[in-house]
Amino acid sequence: MTEEFYTREFDNGMTLVAQRMVQVSSAAMTFAVPAGSSHDPPDGAGAASSATCWLLRGAGDRDTRGINDALDSLGCQHHEAAQSEHLLVSSAQLGRNLPAVLEIYADIIRRPALADETFGPCRDLVAQALDGLEDEPMRNCHVLMREKFYPHPLGRNPLGTKQSLSEMKPDTMRLHLKGHLSPRGTIMAVAGKFDWKELSKTVEKQFGDWAGRSPEQVQETPAQRGVTHLKKETAQVQITLAWPAATINDEHYYAARIVQMILSGGMGARLFTEVREKRGLVYAIVARYHSLKGHAGMFVYAGTTPQRAQETLDVTVGELRRLAEGVQEDELARARTQLKSALIMQGESTLARADALAGDWYHLGRLRSLEEISSAIDAITVEDVMKYITAYPADDLTTLTIGPDELVLSRK
Amino acid sequence: MQFKQEILENGLTITVEVNPSAASMALGFFVRTGSRDESPELPISGVSHFLEHMMFKGTDRRSPFDINREFDEMGAAYNAFTSEENTVYYGAVLPEFQERVLDLLSDMMRPALRAEDFETEKQVILEEIALYEDRPQFRLYEKLMAEHFGEHPLSHSVLGTSESIRALKRDDMLDYFNHRYSPGNVTLVAAGNLDWDALVGQARQTCGHWKEYSVTRDTLETTGTGRTGAIVDAKLLRQNVGMISPAPGAQDDRRYAADVLAAIVGDVVGSRLFYALIEPAIAEEASCTYESLDGTGIFITFISADPDRADRAVEIVHDEYEKFITEGPTDQEMEAARNKIASSATLKGELPMGRLTAVGFDWVYRRECKPLAEHIEQIFAVTSKNVLELAKQFNLNATTTLALGPK
Numbered sequence: 001m002t003e004e005f006y007t008r009e010f011d012n013g014m015t016l017v018a019q020r021m022v023q024v025s026s027a028a029m030t031f032a033v034p035a036g037s038s039h040d041p042p043d044g045a046g047a048a049s050s051a052t053c054w055l056l057r058g059a060g061d062r063d064t065r066g067i068n069d070a071l072d073s074l075g076c077q078h079h080e081a082a083q084s085e086h087l088l089v090s091s092a093q094l095g096r097n098l099p100a101v102l103e104i105y106a107d108i109i110r111r112p113a114l115a116d117e118t119f120g121p122c123r124d125l126v127a128q129a130l131d132g133l134e135d136e137p138m139r140n141c142h143v144l145m146r147e148k149f150y151p152h153p154l155g156r157n158p159l160g161t162k163q164s165l166s167e168m169k170p171d172t173m174r175l176h177l178k179g180h181l182s183p184r185g186t187i188m189a190v191a192g193k194f195d196w197k198e199l200s201k202t203v204e205k206q207f208g209d210w211a212g213r214s215p216e217q218v219q220e221t222p223a224q225r226g227v228t229h230l231k232k233e234t235a236q237v238q239i240t241l242a243w244p245a246a247t248i249n250d251e252h253y254y255a256a257r258i259v260q261m262i263l264s265g266g267m268g269a270r271l272f273t274e275v276r277e278k279r280g281l282v283y284a285i286v287a288r289y290h291s292l293k294g295h296a297g298m299f300v301y302a303g304t305t306p307q308r309a310q311e312t313l314d315v316t317v318g319e320l321r322r323l324a325e326g327v328q329e330d331e332l333a334r335a336r337t338q339l340k341s342a343l344i345m346q347g348e349s350t351l352a353r354a355d356a357l358a359g360d361w362y363h364l365g366r367l368r369s370l371e372e373i374s375s376a377i378d379a380i381t382v383e384d385v386m387k388y389i390t391a392y393p394a395d396d397l398t399t400l401t402i403g404p405d406e407l408v409l410s411r412k
Numbered sequence: 413m414q415f416k417q418e419i420l421e422n423g424l425t426i427t428v429e430v431n432p433s434a435a436s437m438a439l440g441f442f443v444r445t446g447s448r449d450e451s452p453e454l455p456i457s458g459v460s461h462f463l464e465h466m467m468f469k470g471t472d473r474r475s476p477f478d479i480n481r482e483f484d485e486m487g488a489a490y491n492a493f494t495s496e497e498n499t500v501y502y503g504a505v506l507p508e509f510q511e512r513v514l515d516l517l518s519d520m521m522r523p524a525l526r527a528e529d530f531e532t533e534k535q536v537i538l539e540e541i542a543l544y545e546d547r548p549q550f551r552l553y554e555k556l557m558a559e560h561f562g563e564h565p566l567s568h569s570v571l572g573t574s575e576s577i578r579a580l581k582r583d584d585m586l587d588y589f590n591h592r593y594s595p596g597n598v599t600l601v602a603a604g605n606l607d608w609d610a611l612v613g614q615a616r617q618t619c620g621h622w623k624e625y626s627v628t629r630d631t632l633e634t635t636g637t638g639r640t641g642a643i644v645d646a647k648l649l650r651q652n653v654g655m656i657s658p659a660p661g662a663q664d665d666r667r668y669a670a671d672v673l674a675a676i677v678g679d680v681v682g683s684r685l686f687y688a689l690i691e692p693a694i695a696e697e698a699s700c701t702y703e704s705l706d707g708t709g710i711f712i713t714f715i716s717a718d719p720d721r722a723d724r725a726v727e728i729v730h731d732e733y734e735k736f737i738t739e740g741p742t743d744q745e746m747e748a749a750r751n752k753i754a755s756s757a758t759l760k761g762e763l764p765m766g767r768l769t770a771v772g773f774d775w776v777y778r779r780e781c782k783p784l785a786e787h788i789e790q791i792f793a794v795t796s797k798n799v800l801e802l803a804k805q806f807n808l809n810a811t812t813t814l815a816l817g818p819k
Contacts, residue, residue: 023433024762026755057691064691068682072748075755078681093755121693128696131649132716137546233647235545266488267468268480277476280535283543305542334484341487341506345436348763 005367006196012210013184016203017357017367019191027095027192028350030358032086034215035180037158044168046160047176048082049126057118060107070104082158084292092351095193099202106206109181119170130159137402138303141238145400149242149297151220182212187361191353225398229406237309237403243394245289245296248363254376255388256289260298261335262327263287270319281312306404313407320394327385339377415781416608422624423596426615427775429603429767437604438768439513440502441521442776445592447568448496449629455579458572459588461494462537469529471519476529482516496566497706504765507605511614518618530582537577548652552816555643556654560636560812594625601772604764631707642815651722651817658806659702659709662777667704668790669798674702674711675749676741684732695725711808719819733809740800754788
């Protein structure tokens with residue numbers, strides 16, 4: 001199966017990338033604007049998160065209700081999120097409704113009302129979400145770990161802080177958004193049922209004359225990393241560990257994904273087998289790979305009750321260090337099959353494909369075919385994996401735990 | 413798209429939807445059993461869910477590690493889930509693994525239940541119970557279901573408690589398994605790009621010898637207790653409130669109107685609760701969903717608010733529901749709700765995994781094989797009069813209410 005890819009780069013700096021899928025009737029759209037939380041003003045953390053709400057409070061000729069009614073009537077399943085690098089707007093609907101949906105999104109992105117009276121409630125919702133995070137230690141530890149692991153402000157909590165939110169004003173926010181909602185570096189990815197000529201023309205009509213400046217380079221300060229414990233009376237101790245990994249545009253990227261699979265690809269992978277199946281120490285244990293443009297990491301999570309937490313940490317860290325002792329040919333074979341199979345199954349989902357297209361364009365500046373990824377995965381040898389593990393060893397672990405008592409991270 | 417069906421002599425039903433243009437296939441065993449089927453006389457609360465874990469712990473032919481490794485070798489997306497009334501085991505694979513995934517899953521359905529695995533897995537279940545203790549909304553859900561259903565078996569907790577799990581005996585689990593996993597109570601479901609003849613032939617071999625027991629379930633309708641309560645947890649920052657009101661059951665044709673009603677009053681965006689609570693930031697979360705159950709159903713409303721705004725938020729929900737029962741939906745709301753539901757069903761239906769659960773539950777609850785297009789037609793056939801009548805008949809505002817938070 002060869003994919004039908006299309007790309008078009010507009011003069012204003014925006015790129016449209018698309019994949020036509022013949023077997024579906026839906027079309028999904030992911031709109032990635034380089035105005036994520038790392039671009040928030042230094043004293044305005046939480047700006048992008050507030051914006052995901054504020055942008056939908058009226059745009060063009062429509063008020064809040066008008067926007068919602070218009071999107072709902074088109075059966076549009078939409079979602080807005082502030083990530084580190086991008087402000088993401090995504091939406092899935094029947095392919096035939098896509099042109100009408102794009103017209104509404106042109107209003108949302110280019111002509112939002114941003115009225116004074118709707119700003120307060122949006123900021124308030126973000127502040128409430130911040131409290132909600134505090135009530136859910138599992139979610140919270142992932143957010144806090146990124147803050148420690150990535151350089152500032154790339155890793156900071158997109159929700160900001162109580163203080164930054166309380167000081168945020170509609171005037172400064174409007175100014176900030178005016179500067180940052182720009183076609184320069186913006187990617188629109190579409191996957192599913194569409195006619196390319198029509199899509200290309202619609203996007204040109206709605207976004208072709210959109211103008212704006214390039215986003216400023218984010219000034220990074222080094223990550224703090226190290227070992228942190230947050231004391232909290234939780235039922236389970238939350239354990240997160242992280243160490244650097246190859247980024248998506250690195251030649252070692254596929255080896256990184258293989259290592260992640262060997263640790264945590266399925267229930268037969270190392271962490272699940274040793275920590276849960278053999279010892280019954282946890283319900284949840286997982287290793288995830290995450291990449292920003294210049295930095296990537298392998299993130300391990302385990303949750304367990306306090307009296308078993310030290311053993312869980314020891315066994316988990318032991319497994320991470322055991323990687324350096326070697327990997328087996330059959331583990332590699334399973335990891336390859338899992339990666340390729342997941343890829344084919346994601347290929348059936350318009351939403352998953354739109355996200356993947358946007359990610360490819362952002363990280364690589366091109367779209368990868370199934371064929372290309374499959375061959376790259378097949379080409380990985382045990383030797384490649386060991387070379388990778390030597391280059392990215394799991395020894396200097398950034399560690400964050402939340403729970404009643406502090407744990408001891410054994411030295412290598 | 414083509415439906416196929418066969419019932420084996422021992423009562424096992426095989427039901428599939430073949431889609432030759434899909435890239436993958438999904439296959440699962442749907443067992444009509446869950447916490448509502450756990451006898452209150454025996455101390456077995458949580459046995460359905462614990463058993464679901466034990467099903468992955470090996471058979472006469474396979475060790476627990478074999479099972480995990482084989483799934484991984486196929487690159488399968490696989491898991492299982494247990495609810496108040498269903499336990500489902502599934503795997504999605506590329507078509508070339510059809511035979512292997514059926515061999516593995518059908519073997520798993522006759523587990524060894526070894527004593528040493530039972531003790532290790534007990535620790536995992538206790539960890540899972542602890543995990544959910546750190547999730548306020550889940551804690552609230554379990555307590556709210558218990559509060560609403562009172563003496564009705566749907567009040568039973570899916571996870572059980574640390575005490576009930578510690579006390580659970582392997583022999584009681586075996587006894588529960590023998591009765592509830594009788595072939596007449598199990599459906600083999602598949603969807604996607606698959607070979608029907610091969611599937612039936614193989615299922616005869618692997619499942620045809622399963623012994624039959626008689627299985628029953630108490631499916632009384634209930635309107636719930638309508639009680640109001642609160643659980644105080646000073647450690648929490650947010651006040652979480654859950655409300656349940658009665659709704660049509662899974663076999664009731666009014667379930668389509670119930671879907672539309674829930675979308676109008678309580679979808680996360682653009683609903684009555686959105687404008688009354690989220691837009692003015694009185695609550696950060698407010699939603700109402702419809703859940704159809706065997707013989708009964710519920711509308712379940714969740715709110716998360718600052719502690720000092722929660723009482724007002726609950727009052728507003730009641731005012732909105734009262735107004736809705738009196739006035740019913742507008743035409744604009746009807747159109748938006750129908751389109752949203754149809755679009756979400758279409759997206760789900762494009763994936764074999766999405767079709768697997770739809771096809772499976774159509775059979776488990778209604779003994780029907782219905783194409784997605786017919787479901788969507790029935791959503792479009794719902795009128796505003798249907799929705800208004802439903803809100804009145806079931807009294808949307810007669811809620812069981814439970815709060816969990818610092819006050």
